[in-house]
Amino acid sequence: MKKLLLYLLFSTIGLVLFAFSLRTGIVQLHSSLWSLLTQHTGVDATTVWQIRLPRALGAVVIGGGLGIAGVMAQGIFRNPLAEPTLIGLSSGATLGTITVISSGAATYGSRTNAASAVLFAILAAVLVQLLAPNKGYGFLLTGIALSAILTAMAGLIISISSKPGIQSLAFWNFGSLSLLTNHTLQVIAPFIEVGVIISFFVARRLDAYSLGETSSHYLGINPKRLRLLAIIAMAFLVGASVSAVGSIAFLGLLVPHIVRLLVGPAHRRMLTFSAIIGATLLLLADLLARTIFQPHEIPLGLITSLIGAPLLILLLRTKQSQWVAND
Amino acid sequence: MSDISAADITLPIVHSGEVSAIKRVVALANGSAEIVAALGYEPLLVGRDVASTMPSLKTIPIDNPGHNISTETVLAQKPDLILIDSNTSPTSALITLKATGIKIVTIPSTFELKTIGEKEQAIASTLGVPLAGKLLVQQINSSTQKSDPTKVLFLYLRGSSSIYLIGGKGSGADSLITAMGFTDIGAANLAQPFSAMSAEELIKLNPDVILLMTKGLASVGGITGLIQLPGIAQTSAGKHKRVVTVDDSLLLSFGPRTIPLIPRLRADIVKASIL
Amino acid sequence: MIEIKKISFAYGDNHIFEDFSAVVSNKCATLLGGPNGSGKSTLLQLIGGVRAPDSGSIVINGHAISNLKTKEQAQLRSISPQRRIFELAFTVKEIFAVVKPKQRASHSGEIFEALDLYELFEAKVTELSLGQQQRVSVALALIQRAEYYLLDEPLSAQDAIYTQKLLGLISILSKTTGILVISHSTGHIAQYFDENIYLS
Numbered sequence: 001m002k003k004l005l006l007y008l009l010f011s012t013i014g015l016v017l018f019a020f021s022l023r024t025g026i027v028q029l030h031s032s033l034w035s036l037l038t039q040h041t042g043v044d045a046t047t048v049w050q051i052r053l054p055r056a057l058g059a060v061v062i063g064g065g066l067g068i069a070g071v072m073a074q075g076i077f078r079n080p081l082a083e084p085t086l087i088g089l090s091s092g093a094t095l096g097t098i099t100v101i102s103s104g105a106a107t108y109g110s111r112t113n114a115a116s117a118v119l120f121a122i123l124a125a126v127l128v129q130l131l132a133p134n135k136g137y138g139f140l141l142t143g144i145a146l147s148a149i150l151t152a153m154a155g156l157i158i159s160i161s162s163k164p165g166i167q168s169l170a171f172w173n174f175g176s177l178s179l180l181t182n183h184t185l186q187v188i189a190p191f192i193e194v195g196v197i198i199s200f201f202v203a204r205r206l207d208a209y210s211l212g213e214t215s216s217h218y219l220g221i222n223p224k225r226l227r228l229l230a231i232i233a234m235a236f237l238v239g240a241s242v243s244a245v246g247s248i249a250f251l252g253l254l255v256p257h258i259v260r261l262l263v264g265p266a267h268r269r270m271l272t273f274s275a276i277i278g279a280t281l282l283l284l285a286d287l288l289a290r291t292i293f294q295p296h297e298i299p300l301g302l303i304t305s306l307i308g309a310p311l312l313i314l315l316l317r318t319k320q321s322q323w324v325a326n327d
Numbered sequence: 328m329s330d331i332s333a334a335d336i337t338l339p340i341v342h343s344g345e346v347s348a349i350k351r352v353v354a355l356a357n358g359s360a361e362i363v364a365a366l367g368y369e370p371l372l373v374g375r376d377v378a379s380t381m382p383s384l385k386t387i388p389i390d391n392p393g394h395n396i397s398t399e400t401v402l403a404q405k406p407d408l409i410l411i412d413s414n415t416s417p418t419s420a421l422i423t424l425k426a427t428g429i430k431i432v433t434i435p436s437t438f439e440l441k442t443i444g445e446k447e448q449a450i451a452s453t454l455g456v457p458l459a460g461k462l463l464v465q466q467i468n469s470s471t472q473k474s475d476p477t478k479v480l481f482l483y484l485r486g487s488s489s490i491y492l493i494g495g496k497g498s499g500a501d502s503l504i505t506a507m508g509f510t511d512i513g514a515a516n517l518a519q520p521f522s523a524m525s526a527e528e529l530i531k532l533n534p535d536v537i538l539l540m541t542k543g544l545a546s547v548g549g550i551t552g553l554i555q556l557p558g559i560a561q562t563s564a565g566k567h568k569r570v571v572t573v574d575d576s577l578l579l580s581f582g583p584r585t586i587p588l589i590p591r592l593r594a595d596i597v598k599a600s601i602l
Numbered sequence: 603m604i605e606i607k608k609i610s611f612a613y614g615d616n617h618i619f620e621d622f623s624a625v626v627s628n629k630c631a632t633l634l635g636g637p638n639g640s641g642k643s644t645l646l647q648l649i650g651g652v653r654a655p656d657s658g659s660i661v662i663n664g665h666a667i668s669n670l671k672t673k674e675q676a677q678l679r680s681i682s683p684q685r686r687i688f689e690l691a692f693t694v695k696e697i698f699a700v701v702k703p704k705q706r707a708s709h710s711g712e713i714f715e716a717l718d719l720y721e722l723f724e725a726k727v728t729e730l731s732l733g734q735q736q737r738v739s740v741a742l743a744l745i746q747r748a749e750y751y752l753l754d755e756p757l758s759a760q761d762a763i764y765t766q767k768l769l770g771l772i773s774i775l776s777k778t779t780g781i782l783v784i785s786h787s788t789g790h791i792a793q794y795f796d797e798n799i800y801l802s
Contacts, residue, residue, distance in 0.1 A: 026527035043530060046561045051526040078689070107548070109555070161487065164548030168489035178525065181557055208700040212687040217652050218743070219700060220676025265690035266699075296523055 003269070006262055007276070014060070014280040021056040021287050022048050026295055050182065058180040059286045060279040062241040063251065065192040067278020068199050069237040070252030071259065071270045075206035076230035077139060083253040084238045087143035091150035092124025093117040093235070093242035094172045098154045101166045108165035109184040109244065114191050118239030124150060125231045167246075174301030175246035177286050188240040195236030196275070202229050203268040210265070248285075249301040250308030251278055257315055281307075328550060329595045330541055333380045333574040336584045336591065339466055342367045343459035349408045352454075353401050355391055356412035356434040358582040360384055362450045363410075365583035366459040373404040380576040381584070396420040402427065410450065412436035437581045438499040440506050443467060447583070467586055472593055477600040478512040479504045480534035480564070483521060486547035491524035491556065493517060493532070499579040500538060507593040509536075526558030529565075536599045537564040540575040569599040603627055604649060604679070604750060604780065609658030611641075611648060618644050621658070624799050626750065631776035635788035636801030642784045643684055645801070646754050650681045663749065676705075679750040682743035684784075688727045688735055695723040697738055701746050709775070710745040716771050717741055717764070733759045740768065750780040757785060769794045 022033055027047040029036075039045040066084070073082040084090055096117040097108075106112035124146060132142035155169045167179075205226050209216040213223045241248070259273045285303040292298060338361060353374035354360035360375030364384060374390035390400050398420045401409065409424060409431045425431055432453045437446050444464040451460025481494035481504065494500045495517030504511035512532045522528070537559075547553050550568055559565040573592060577584060604626040611619045618641040626632050636642050647653045649660055651667050660667050662678045670678070714720050717737045722730065727738060736759040744751060753772075757765050772781055773794060785791060792798065 026525065027531045043533065047527060047530050050561055051530065051558060078687070107552075162546070164486040164546055164552045166487055171489050179557060181555070183555075204700075204702075207692070207696065210687065210690050210692075211697075211700070212683070212685070214647070214650075214652050215683050215686045217672060218650050218676065218681040218683060219746070220673045220705075222672040260691075264696070265692055266696050290525070295525055295528055297525060 003263055007273070010273070010276045010280060014276060014283065017280060017283040017287065018056050018060065021059070021283055022052050024287065024291060025052060054180045054182045054185045055177050055286060056283065058177050058185050058245065059282040061185070061189055061192055062177075062245060062248070063278040063280070063282025064275035065195060065237040065241055065278070066248060066251045066282070067255035067259070067274035067276075068196060068271055069234045070254075070256045070278075071267065071274045072199055072206075072230050072234050072237075073252060074256045075203075075210065075267050076227055078210055079140065080257070081140060081253075084234055085247055085249065085252065086140055086147065088124035088128045088146045088150065089121045089234055089238045090242055090247035091147040091154065093121040093239040094247060095124075095150045095154045095157075096120025096239065097243045098157050098161075098166060098172070102157050102161035102163050104163065108167070108179070109181070109187060111187050114188050114240050114243040117243035118191060118235050121235035121239040121242075122232060125235060129227070129231075170299065172242070172246040174299030175248035175304075176289075176297070176300050177245050178290075178297055180244060184244050188244045191236050191240035195233045195240070198229055198233035198236070199271055200268065202226060202233070203271050206230075206267040207265075245300070247301070248282070248304055250304045250312070251281060254308045254312050255281065257312060261315065328568060328570055328572075329599065330572045331574060331577065331588070331591060331595065332541065333577050334382050335574075336577060336587050338365050338381050338383065339463070339583055339587065340365055340367055340369075341459055341462040341466075343456060343462055345456040345458055347371065347454045347456050349454055351404065351406045352408045352410065353390055353404055353406040354379065354410045355396060355401075355415050356410045357414060357436055358576075358580040359410045359412070359434055359446075359450060360387065361580065361582045361584060362447050362463075363454070365463055366447070366451055366454065366456060368454060368456070368459075371454075373406055374401060378576040378580055379582075380574065380580075391415070396424075398423050408432065408453065410434050410453065438497065438579065439502045439581070440467075440585065441502070443581050443583075443585060446581070463583060466583070472506065472508040472589070474508040475597065475600075477509045477596065478533070478535045479509045479538055479596060480513045480529075480532055480536075480562075481511065481538045482524065482543070484539060484543040484547050484553075486552065492521040493524045493528060495519050495522055499581070503578075503585070503589065503592070504538070506589055507596065509593075509596060524556075524558075526561075529558035530561050533562050534564045536569045536571060536596050537562075538578075538596070539570060539572045540578055541572045542575045544570065544572050567602050569602050571595045571599050603663065604782075605661040606645070606649070607659050607661065609648065609655035609660065611644065611653070611655045619655070623658075626752075626780055626782050627797065628749065628780040629777060630797055631772055631781045631783070631795045632797040632799060633788055633792060633795035634782055634784045634799045634801070635786070635792075638786060640801040642786070642801055643754055646681060646683075646752055646782075646784060649679065649752060650683075651675050676746065676748070678748060679752060680743045680746040680748035682740045682751075682753040682756055684754040686735075686739045686742075688730075688738075691726045691728045693723065694719065694725055694727055694730075694738055697727055697742060698745065701742065705747055707745055707747040712774075713741050713744045713771065716767050733761065733764065736760065737764065744771070744775070748779070750782065751775060752782045752784075754784045755786070756783060757791070765791075 029044050031044055036045050036048050069084045073084050100106040100113055100116045128143045128146050132139040158169050205221050208219045208221055255274045255278045258277055259270050263269050263273050289298045289300050289303045351373045352371045354363055355376050357378045360372055360379035361381055372387050375387045377389050377391050412434050413436050434449050435446055444467055447463050448460045481500035483492040494513045496514040497520035501511040501514035512534050554560050606624045608621045608623050609619050634642055648655055740756045
């Protein structure tokens, strides 16, 4: 009952923000959203349907996807610090995107571009697996180190390339929804869908997996296969969004912590909620990014960090932690 | 789609017959080498600024590649006059050059049509050739062109470094667009010389024709890439691909070539507006 | 029948088993004893398939475990490891939900009843005492449908009353399945078991 109410509450907040995103911007609307539903020409209709709608939908799809990826990351690495950006996925995806754009193999927003981001993300995560010592924080530290290398390589390629659409390192590192169009959204949505489906498919097993690797093996779960599936799911989610909007900080780390406090640690329930919370947070962040200093747009990652980090600190301080350190 | 390249506009050159006491000039001020040549003293030039891209000046070395002075190049040319303006950088190089005792003169910099004359006269008097200056300034036709309701928007694009800017009041392009008799829709709405391009701003301004620099268009992947930038396709100019480009240094050179550029560019924009 | 056939296993130079053979019979309770470091838990990990012997084989009901998928192994045997990680604030009910209904043993209700777990269903597993956590962990193994139940030190954190209750359950279950219990102190409970394996 409490969960149903929470579900309704956050869905409503999300919907209100969504409508607000469609209404707000530099172009002042002269007609209501309802009346624009049937219009396709004119400044108001063009602005709402071709500029604001892909952005708002993009915030929902990408925010939801990153929230889910965060839950998967913390679940599969059994670590409250795990986040897709920390384990090489985001930087791998960035490198993948930049490599195909700079080599001329694909342009920004194309299917090849998204696919190569996903592929590089998988390769980066697998590389971290292979390189990391199998103990303590070795895994996360290896992920951080590899991320640094991959980001540096991406920066290197950007600085020597002059291909159109390659964007600046700041775009990739801080993220921005400003380049999202209906076309790009249509390209990345199926990739994110694949990531979501795999995530829900393995969610239950993550509950068992949280009891320990040996324990989950005894329960009939193959940990290696589970980890591979989780990595593929995260790579699809993170890769597709990075290829279109760059990497957005903190969302993947923050969302699981909020969701765990709201609905507990069962992964399947967490996934549903993290999609809603992730979407809502990114809608809010994008709305702020493009309105605070209008007409200047602030990089999205700055907003998500500025909101996300204090919220995380507050969360960890005020509420009892849902993650007990067992040593 | 039309493009005006550097070779399309020829430099008007005057001949006053005066003899300058200066023998070797390094022109670092924006577009100043072109003015020296237009005054009829091209043989004096030993080094030129990066914005003076006239084909006839090709053999003269550029002394400030990337807008940064190469001090050693300048000194090796043994100039007896160096022309700079307030944008010449870096300051450290200027200090070094001043210390050598070479005569350094600051020329007013201009991003407006109406001050081109001042700049030309300043260079003429520095060279000690006032008559040549007078002759060159006379060519500036002060009469503005017939007014035309077409809304033009200037965009400064550098796709490879993610620089997408809308030209507003004081962008430089605004004085050209106004002189051609069009409305600079950017300058009419934006008080800043440049502001970040956003899809919504573009839709709100809704230009009929977009004015770009040649390399600017190339940097976003040509017309196809341009149309893919959010907001462009939704403007009247984007819908009909009404895009006019001008060589990067020619467009905002504000020197002698600016005068013959105006009627030529006006014709291109009028042609584009009826596409 | 679980057959351990001439296995050898070493951690580096530390040889734990050399040509070791043993049998865990069906419908029988077997006690596996021995001092610390004698390889009791290692043997369980070998039977459980998380480690592989250097030589020899382990066969459950005629199937060599090296040929079985993780899932197939779990249908034959259920194992309570010495330690499960309870870091996330699951409710006890959510922990048991890890075993899907169709994998549940028909005796699950009796296990919950006997170990007084129904009353803990809504409690957070992270807030339980060590003894309660151990009962949850052992019960999680016992509610899976399997032909053999292998329990690693299931009594170490239990008081006299629950020790009795668990031993009672083991006796009952051993009428229909095979049970193997690891304990480092075997003396006082040996009477409840049909067979003994002692590692030294």
